Amino acid sequence: MRALGLDIGVKTIGVAASDELGLAAHPVETIARRGTEADVARVVALVAEREVGDVVVGLPLELSGQAGRRARRVRLFIDALGRALGDEVGVHEWDERFSTAAVERVLVDADLSRRRRKQVIDKQAAAYILQGWLDARRQPE
Template sequence: MKILMGLDYGARTVGVAVSDPFGWTAQGVRTIHMDENKEIFGLDEVQEMIKKFHVQGFVLGLPLNMNGTAGPRVDACKKYGDMLKKRFHLPVDYQDERLTTVQGERMMIEGADVSRRKRRKVIDTVAAELILQTYLDRKGPLTKLDSKK
């Protein structure tokens, strides 16, 4: 099994999660602050986490519209995926992320009663965790690759 990094890519932040070595669970790690408009994508921070966690592949949340069609954020996400492939030479796959932010918000409100201010600080990380956990649960293609590469 490979250790995978889940990413919730947005215009100003990227939520980050990693899998355990067995591919059973996803753990939220942090939120990277970036600025898509200034072409600051947080890739140096991603590189640090690749080394720290021995990441061997990426799972990006794909922000499809509710009807399943692709909008402009899908294009931006795929461009980010291409940047990751080019810079780190690691495989990238995509996971439908519809409603992950809503689901994360609901979990923090109902389960932990987290204040709105605190939710804003961690929602991208929670969304990345949900994206990666969904991918692991459905046994996405990257979960089947041998980690002895």
């Protein structure tokens, strides 16, 4: 079953999806934020369209590993998403520290213009988050 990855920002939500085997994450889209209810509804629609079994949400922890103001806001979204999806779909938090910075470095190295980077950074960060979760799941205990 597929997984969906989310990079939740103030203005946008980056979305990525895995392949059917759960091996690779691919950028899907960037959702313009319109409020928690509308944003959750869009994610729920994507879950149904793509037959997703797990949603992985990047949690922006502080450098110390503590949950700051941004992480608390994301957890409010996670709670709303969990209520909307019910028990059928797992919703998981994933430490996203440095994900956007790592993706930004890759895009700069690829010589993408600033404008093009702005268009793809959120969904690429979502793919980075989801790929980390997928890789961790495959590691032997």
